[in-house]
Each structure stands twice: as C-alpha cells, then as structure tokens.
Amino acid sequence: MSEQVLKISQFNVDFWVDGVWYPAVIDMNLELNAGKVTAIVGESGSGKSTTALGLMSLLASNARVSGSVKVKDEEMLNAKALTLRHFRGKEVAYIFQEPMTALNPVYTIGFQIIETLRNHFDMGPTQAHARALELLKMVDIPDPEKSINKYPHQLSGGQRQRAMIAQALACDPGLLVADEPTTALDVTVQAEILDLMRGLKDKLNSAILLITHDMGVVADMADEILVMKDGITVEHGTADQIFNNPQHPYTQELLGAVPKLGSTVKRALPYKESAKPEPVLKLTDVTIEYPKRGRIPAFVAVKNFNLEIYPGEIVGLVGESGSGKTTVGRASIGLLPVKSGSIEIIGQEIAGANQKLLSSIRRHTGIVFQDPASSLNPRLPIGESIGEPIFLAKIAKGAELELMIEDLLDQVELPRSYRNRYPHELSGGQRQRVGIARALALTPDLLIADEPTSALDVSVQARFLDLLTELQEKLKFACLFISHDLAVVDILAHRIAVMQNGLLVEEGDRDAILLHPKNDYTRRLISAVPVPDPAEQRIRREARLALKK
Amino acid sequence: MFKKKVNSTSAPQDGGENAIFNKETQGLSQGQIVLRRFVRHRGAMTSLFVILGMMLFVFTALDQKFGSLKIPGWWHYTTEDLPDLRSIGCKEGLVGCPTLSIKPTFLGGTGVHLGEHPFGQDDIGRDYFALVMRGAQRSMMVMFVIGAIGGAIGTVVGAISGFSRGWIDAILMRLTDFIITIPVIIIGSVVGYHFGNLGVGFLAIYLGLFSWTGLSRLVRGEFLTLREREFVDAARVAGASNRRIIFKHILPNAVGVIIVSVTLLMSGAILLETALSYLGFGVVAPDVSLGLLISNYQDSFTTRPWLFWYPGLFIITIALSINFIGDGLRDAFDPRQRRRITKKDRQSAKAVTRTGVQK
Numbered sequence: 001m002s003e004q005v006l007k008i009s010q011f012n013v014d015f016w017v018d019g020v021w022y023p024a025v026i027d028m029n030l031e032l033n034a035g036k037v038t039a040i041v042g043e044s045g046s047g048k049s050t051t052a053l054g055l056m057s058l059l060a061s062n063a064r065v066s067g068s069v070k071v072k073d074e075e076m077l078n079a080k081a082l083t084l085r086h087f088r089g090k091e092v093a094y095i096f097q098e099p100m101t102a103l104n105p106v107y108t109i110g111f112q113i114i115e116t117l118r119n120h121f122d123m124g125p126t127q128a129h130a131r132a133l134e135l136l137k138m139v140d141i142p143d144p145e146k147s148i149n150k151y152p153h154q155l156s157g158g159q160r161q162r163a164m165i166a167q168a169l170a171c172d173p174g175l176l177v178a179d180e181p182t183t184a185l186d187v188t189v190q191a192e193i194l195d196l197m198r199g200l201k202d203k204l205n206s207a208i209l210l211i212t213h214d215m216g217v218v219a220d221m222a223d224e225i226l227v228m229k230d231g232i233t234v235e236h237g238t239a240d241q242i243f244n245n246p247q248h249p250y251t252q253e254l255l256g257a258v259p260k261l262g263s264t265v266k267r268a269l270p271y272k273e274s275a276k277p278e279p280v281l282k283l284t285d286v287t288i289e290y291p292k293r294g295r296i297p298a299f300v301a302v303k304n305f306n307l308e309i310y311p312g313e314i315v316g317l318v319g320e321s322g323s324g325k326t327t328v329g330r331a332s333i334g335l336l337p338v339k340s341g342s343i344e345i346i347g348q349e350i351a352g353a354n355q356k357l358l359s360s361i362r363r364h365t366g367i368v369f370q371d372p373a374s375s376l377n378p379r380l381p382i383g384e385s386i387g388e389p390i391f392l393a394k395i396a397k398g399a400e401l402e403l404m405i406e407d408l409l410d411q412v413e414l415p416r417s418y419r420n421r422y423p424h425e426l427s428g429g430q431r432q433r434v435g436i437a438r439a440l441a442l443t444p445d446l447l448i449a450d451e452p453t454s455a456l457d458v459s460v461q462a463r464f465l466d467l468l469t470e471l472q473e474k475l476k477f478a479c480l481f482i483s484h485d486l487a488v489v490d491i492l493a494h495r496i497a498v499m500q501n502g503l504l505v506e507e508g509d510r511d512a513i514l515l516h517p518k519n520d521y522t523r524r525l526i527s528a529v530p531v532p533d534p535a536e537q538r539i540r541r542e543a544r545l546a547l548k549k
Numbered sequence: 550m551f552k553k554k555v556n557s558t559s560a561p562q563d564g565g566e567n568a569i570f571n572k573e574t575q576g577l578s579q580g581q582i583v584l585r586r587f588v589r590h591r592g593a594m595t596s597l598f599v600i601l602g603m604m605l606f607v608f609t610a611l612d613q614k615f616g617s618l619k620i621p622g623w624w625h626y627t628t629e630d631l632p633d634l635r636s637i638g639c640k641e642g643l644v645g646c647p648t649l650s651i652k653p654t655f656l657g658g659t660g661v662h663l664g665e666h667p668f669g670q671d672d673i674g675r676d677y678f679a680l681v682m683r684g685a686q687r688s689m690m691v692m693f694v695i696g697a698i699g700g701a702i703g704t705v706v707g708a709i710s711g712f713s714r715g716w717i718d719a720i721l722m723r724l725t726d727f728i729i730t731i732p733v734i735i736i737g738s739v740v741g742y743h744f745g746n747l748g749v750g751f752l753a754i755y756l757g758l759f760s761w762t763g764l765s766r767l768v769r770g771e772f773l774t775l776r777e778r779e780f781v782d783a784a785r786v787a788g789a790s791n792r793r794i795i796f797k798h799i800l801p802n803a804v805g806v807i808i809v810s811v812t813l814l815m816s817g818a819i820l821l822e823t824a825l826s827y828l829g830f831g832v833v834a835p836d837v838s839l840g841l842l843i844s845n846y847q848d849s850f851t852t853r854p855w856l857f858w859y860p861g862l863f864i865i866t867i868a869l870s871i872n873f874i875g876d877g878l879r880d881a882f883d884p885r886q887r888r889r890i891t892k893k894d895r896q897s898a899k900a901v902t903r904t905g906v907q908k
Binding site: 330333335359362363365366367369370371374375376377378379380385388389392393435438441 | 778779780782783784785786787788789793797798801802
C-alpha cells in the first residue's frame with residue numbers, strides 16, 4: 001500500500017470583497033497517495049487554482065482559509081512560517097501555467113535550480129551545480145551543460161516548462177502541484193511534457209495534483225478526478241468512472257462540451273467542386289516579412305502562401321504558435337503590409353492599396369480577435385463598440401443606429417440592455433460575442449476569426465461555436481477560422497489548411513486532412529491531440545510513441 | 550447618448566476568471582470605479598477639501614479686478630495700505646507682531662481671535678495677511694497655468710510621437726531630451742532676468758513651456774503600449790481615422806497617467822515658482838508671491854519669524870495637498886490596487902456571510 005501524501009478535509013476558502021466574504025472553495029475533501037495523479041477539473045472561476053495556492057498558504061491577504069490540509073501527516077493550515085518554508089519546495093513543489101512569468105528573468109535557470117537546492121539542503125555550490133545539471137538532463141533539456149547558464153528568455157516555451165519542472169523536482173518532492181502546466185504550450189510540446197511528467201512520477205514515486213480545464217490532458221494523466229463548479233466539488237471518482245459513467249449533470253455537460261476529433265458529420269461544401277464561384281479571398285504567392293528593427297534582423301513570417309476562400313465556406317487554418325497563421329489573417333484585411341504576392345478580396349487587390357481603397361474594402365470584411373480582454377476598448381460601452389463600424393461607414397446614426405445595435409445584440413444572443421455595459425462587466429464568452437457582433441455589423445462577405453475560442457472555457461466555447469455556425473448558415477459569409485485546436489476546426493470547417501513555419505504544408509477537404517493526412521507534420525499534429533477518453537488515449541499514446549521510434 | 554446605467558439589471562451570469570473580484574465593480578463605468586476608489590482614499594479627499602477651501606478663502610480675501618468690474622474682498626486691508634506699525638502687545642523691541650491668537654482663555658491664553666493684523670506687519674507696516682493672501686493667489690495661479698500648459702503640450706507631444714513612431718517620434722523625443730538637459734531653474738532665471746517685469750502671467754506661461762517633458766515621455770510610453778492593443782486594430786478595421794483612434798480610443802485609456810502626472814507636475818510647479826521668486830527671477834516687486842515674501846524677509850528669521858512662517862505654511866499646505874491628491878488619483882486609476890483589509894474589516898465581514906450570502 002502506498003503512502004498517503006496529501007489529505008485535505010473540510011477545506012474552505014473565502015475572499016473578502018467590499019465587506020463581504022465570497023466563498024471560492026467550499027467543503028473540499030481529497031486524499032492523494034504517492035505515485036498517483038489526481039486531477040481537479042472545472043471551468044475558470046471554479047476554484048481550482050485557489051485550492052492549489054491555498055494548500056500552502058500562498059493566497060493573497062484578502063483570503064480566509066479554514067479546514068485542514070495535511071501533507072505527510074503534518075498540518076499545513078495556520079502552520080508556522082518556518083514549517084511552511086520547510087515544506088514549500090521540498091515536500092510540495094509547484095509547476096505554474098506560464099513559465100515565462102514563473103521564472104525570474106534576471107537569473108539563469110541554473111541559478112534558480114541551485115537556489116532551491118541550497119535553500120533546503122546543506123550543499124556546496126559545486127555539488128548543487130552537479131545536481132542541477134543532473135536534473136536538467138532528467139527533464140531532457142537539449143545540451144544541459146550550456147542550457148544551465150541560459151536565461152529564461154533564451155529558451156523556447158517547452159524548454160522553459162522543462163526547466164521549471166526540473167526546479168520543482170530539485171528536492172524530490174512528495175507532492176507536485178501542477179497548475180495548468182501545459183495550457184500555454186502547443187499540442188506537440190504538450191504531449192512531450194505530459195510524457196515527461198508521467199515518466200518522472202513513476203521514477204520518483206511522487207504524487208501529482210493536476211489542475212486543468214483540458215479534459216484531454218486529464219484523460220491522459222489522471223487516476224482520480226475531482227470535478228469542481230463554483231467552489232463546490234460536484235463529483236469525485238476514478239478516471240474511468242468520470243469519463244464513462246458521469247453521474248452529476250454538470251460533469252455530463254462538461255464532457256459533452258469537449259470537442260472530439262472526428263465526431264461531427266461532414267459539412268457539405270456550399271458550392272459544387274466543378275463550378276467554383278469567384279473566390280472571396282484569394283492569396284497568391286504571399287510573402288510577409290517583419291522588417292528589420294535595430295539589430296533584430298528581418299523575419300519572414302509567411303512564405304509563398306496560396307489560399308482561396310469561396311463564398312459561404314469556412315476554411316480552418318491550423319498550426320502551432322509561430323507558424324504564421326495570425327500573420328496571414330491580419331494581412332488578409334490589410335493590417336499588415338505584404339512583401340510580395342497578391343491578396344484579393346472580392347476581386348480587389350489590397351496588397352499595396354492606399355488608405356482610401358483599404359477602408360472601402362474593409363466594409364466587406366470583419367475580424368474577431370483572439371483576446372476578448374484586449375479587443376474591446378475598455379472606455380467605450382459595448383453598444384458603441386458594436387455600432388462604430390456602422391457609424392463610421394455613415395450608414396446610420398442616432399436612433400436608427402440604436403436599432404441596428406439592438407438587432408446585432410439579438411443576433412449574438414446578448415440581452416439588449418447590455419448595450420450600455422462596459423467590457424470589464426462581461427465574461428470572456430460574452431465579450432467574444434460582442435466581438436462577433438462588431439465584426440458582423442456591416443454584414444461582411446468575409447469574416448476572419450483569429451483564435452476566437454482559445455481564451456474560453458469548454459462549455460462557453462461550445463456555445464460560441466454553435467452560435468458561429470448558426471450565424472454562418474444564416475448570413476452565408478465566408479470565414480477564415482484560425483486556430484491551434486484541431487478539434488475546434490473539425491467542428492466548423494469545410495476545408496482545412498495546415499501551416500508550419502510560415503509555409504502551407506497541406507490543404508484540402510476536412511476529412512481528407514483529418515482522416516487521411518498526407519504530410520508528416522499534419523499527422524504528428526493530429527496524433528498529439530489528447531482525446532477525452534482514458535482508454536482511447538492510452539492506445540493513441542502508445543501509437544504516438546511507436547511513431548516517434 | 551450612452552449614459553450610466555442602474556445597478557439593478559441582471560449581472561453577467563457565466564463568471565469570468567475573476568468573478569469574485571468583479572463583484573466590486575459590477576454595474577459601474579470605469580469613471581465611477583475610479584471615483585469610488587478616490588473617495589475611499591482619506592488623505593486625498595481631505596486634501597481635496599483643504600485645497601478647495603483654501604482657494605475659496607484666498608481668492609475672496611482681497612479685492613479682485615476684472616477689467617472695470619471690481620469684486621470687493623472681505624479683508625479690510627489691501628496690499629497697498631500702509632497702516633502704522635503696531636508695537637502694543639509685542640515683545641520688547643519688536644514692531645508689527647501678529648495679533649492672531651489661537652490659545653483659548655481657559656488654557657491661559659488670550660482667547661481665539663484674529664485681531665488687527667493676524668499675521669503681523671512687514672517692515673513698512675503693510676498688513677502681512679493681505680500680502681500672504683496675494684502671494685498665495687499668485688502662486689496658485691502660476692500652479693494652474695503651468696499645469697494646464699505643461700499638461701497640454703506634454704499630452705500632445707507624447708501622443709503624436711507614441712502613435713506615429715518612426716522619424717516623427719525620433720525628432721520629438723530628441724527635442725524632449727534637449728529640453729530636459731537644460732535645468733528649468735536656469736531657463737527661468739535667464740528669462741526672468743530679462744522679462745521679469747512682464748508680470749506673473751508671463752512667468753507662468755514660459756515656465757509651462759518648459760515643464761512638459763516628463764509628462765510627454767510618460768504619455769508616449771502609454772501610447773506605445775496602447776496602440777498595440779487589439780481594440781485599436783478593431784477600430785482601424787471598422788474604418789476609423791488616425792485622429793479618431795488617437796482621441797476616441799487611445800487617449801481616454803491614457804487619461805489616468807495624464808491626470809496623475811499633471812497633478813504631480815502642479816505640485817512641482819508651485820515649488821519651482823517659489824524657488825525662482827526666492828532667487829529674485831520670478832515674481833518681482835511690487836507684485837507679491839510666497840517665494841518672494843520668504844526671500845525678502847529671510848534676514849528677519851531670528852527676530853521676526855512670523856514673516857517666514859506664514860508664507861512657508863501656505864507653500865507646504867498647497868504642495869502637500871496637491872501631492873496627496875495626485876497620490877489618491879494614482880491609486881484610483883491603478884486597477885491592480887486593491888483595498889487592504891484590516892482586522893476590523895475581517896470581523897465585520899464575517900457577520901455578513903453568516904446572515905445569508907453563503908449558500
């Protein structure tokens with residue numbers, strides 16, 4: 001029988017806001033044994049991360065914690081600062097979501113690992129250095145002798161996450177708390193990091209408390225699952241129980257909302273293959289370069305790119321971060337200059353077009369941005385944001401404009417009273433709807449959607465995708481849907497284009513790409529997507545490992 | 550058009566990342582949130598009342614002339630009156646001592662009263678209260694003019710160079726650097742030496758022309774970050790012109806930085822004017838300013854210290870209040886600033902939870 005590492009009972013966290021305690025975690029119970037993985041899943045605001053930080057009293061001063069948290073039979077809540085310091089890092093280590101902010105940018109990763117080691121052990125500098133090197137080797141950082149002297153910004157996202165894992169593992173902790181460890185990473189890197197964590201867990205016999213919203217990651221890793229909603233644990237069981245026989249309606253809803261690769265029926269192309277209509281967007285041999293700035297040399301983001309989008313179809317553009325997808329999207333509506341090649345929107349050339357022509361072409365286009373927090377002006381009520389394109393195109397103003405804004409709000413299923421609200425009062429999903437309403441204000445022929453769902457929770461994402469499909473069927477606009485998530489593209493797209501390092505590697509019918517990919521990269525991309533089903537995921541994982549060998 | 554709403558409309562349902570923290574800001578516009586935070590800042594609110602009260606007090610004390618219109622003040626002396634130097638009640642050998650008394654009779658004093666010359670009299674018998682009032686008026690005027698001119702130039706220069714980048718930015722910022730390298734006090738002395746007789750208005754204007762540099766840097770930085778935000782792209786796609794993007798979309802988002810640094814600029818301005826007048830290059834006689842009063846009577850510090858105290862007291866009060874207000878504004882505009890909770894808050898809040906917020 002393995003040793004019990006963590007025992008949480010009757011755990012409560014409240015936050016003080018304006019004279020009232022708001023509960024963030026309510027009556028949580030959890031036990032975790034060495035060598036096991038328990039996942040806490042839930043949507044944002046459900047109290048997952050609060051739990052993780054609350055375990056070791058890392059919460060802000062306006063939080064109140066009660067109940068009991070025992071790590072190796074030692075009470076952690078209200079423990080002395082000295083005890084806590086002894087346990088933090090040594091017995092309980094953390095892996096955070098964003099390694100760029102979790103690592104100190106002014107110290108080398110080696111220094112940061114050595115610091116952890118020398119804090120907890122009586123160790124000389126040479127000895128600590130050797131141990132740090134050993135740790136970096138363990139997490140498969142390329143060229144550890146050199147990497148140990150590198151600063152966080154010199155490493156890639158995946159390498160940074162590895163460095164942070166090395167730091168977390170420095171003292172062989174009994175419990176590893178991983179708070180969304182792979183959310184900021186690409187799927188292929190995510191798969192590698194998860195493999196690494198699984199391997200290390202078996203090797204070191206640590207327990208892992210995994211916090212994530214990604215059901216695929218959970219299926220890949222977890223032995224036990226705890227589902228949280230609004231601070232309450234709604235369901236707790238083994239992975240098989242939760243995935244195959246969910247009891248609570250919320251768990252069922254959550255699982256239902258997760259998009260699965262290849263689960264939707266094929267959407268028929270809105271035109272005949274033989275008689276293609278005039279394309280709405282036509283990119284021919286497009287090369288886009290970010291010009292030289294100071295000592296930073298010019299960078300070619302997109303090279304010889306060809307793509308056509310026909311009226312009424314959705315084309316999914318997928319690729320990992322840095323592959324140039326967003327650049328293509330922005331250039332398509334003239335937000336970025338093109339170095340060579342041609343971009344035509346409804347037959348009009350926009351590469352090198354002047355401001356006047358551009359603004360007249362832009363009336364036929366709309367764009368939904370990735371980050372709903374930054375894409376709306378925080379000082380404008382959303383009604384004004386939505387109405388701005390109409391107002392500036394001088395189509396309507398005053399009372400007539402108000403009516404059109406109400407119409408648009410109805411279309412995206414937001415209450416009309418929201419017209420007078422400010423962006424900060426809306427949730428992420430609602431803001432993204434406002435983004436759509438604004439993009440559709442001029443009933444465009446072409447809509448560019450740049451990762452519109454990457455900042456949203458799964459259930460919100462599902463609702464958002466439904467809405468987008470519905471609107472597209474009604475209004476028949478052509479859409480370039482940019483995403484890193486194959487499963488999302490799978491639901492929406494008629495056709496899919498895959499990008500890697502600025503090049504178009506494969507393009508074709510949805511089924512052709514997803515079921516019979518010809519390109520190696522596409523194949524790797526598809527196999528790296530975790531599937532929210534533990535049994536199937538195990539098979540896929542083994543298949544992927546075989547592919548790698 | 551779009552006006553503030555009532556709080557009663559239903560709250561956004563599906564909670565965002567900070568659902569709990571958003572409870573504090575639900576149903577409020579940005580302006581309302583800032584105002585709320587500002588009102589909560591005790592130091593800033595007290596300072597605001599002090600400065601407003603002081604302005605009312607100072608500007609109504611003496612006669613004001615606007616062209617042919619003359620508004621009589623409530624104080625019975627002007628700066629030109631020359632009453633006899635008073636020696637009754639003063640210590641031996643002193644004349645023109647203050648008659649102000651704030652020690653009540655039951656504590657052994659002479660009771661609370663202003664007397665004939667509450668702040669005393671100067672060398673030739675002019676009423677020092679009237680002089681200090683005039684000086685404070687001048688100093689406050691200089692402060693507001695410098696704030697307005699420096700604020701306007703700084704905002705425009707910073708906005709243009711931050712928004713357009715490239716060579717326009719380079720030229721404007723090198724110009725800013727150039728002006729920063731010349732100490733304002735030297736510019737002030739040189740210009741004041743040649744044109745000092747043109748009056749306090751002129752002084753304020755040319756000091757304003759040299760005090761916008763810090764602000765323009767800040768505004769430029771703010772514009773550089775804001776112009777990369779996606780809502781600027783969104784506005785551009787919607788067909789907004791550069792002018793509209795600057796004034797409608799970016800500037801309102803930078804207003805926090807501008808207000809805060811203009812306030813701090815103003816508190817610096819009052820000290821600058823004082824320093825220049827003290828050196829003899831600012832406000833010149835027969836006009837009066839607080840700095841000039843101190844400079845004139847610095848020799849009397851040991852014998853007749855009140856000639857030093859009262860102008861000094863006013864300078865400190867004004868500069869401190871403005872600084873506090875600036876501090877309060879900075880806290881109010883900073884979204885990361887959260888209210889610290891005290892032990893008392895913790896205890897009083899518990900009761901609320903028990904009575905039914907928790908399910």
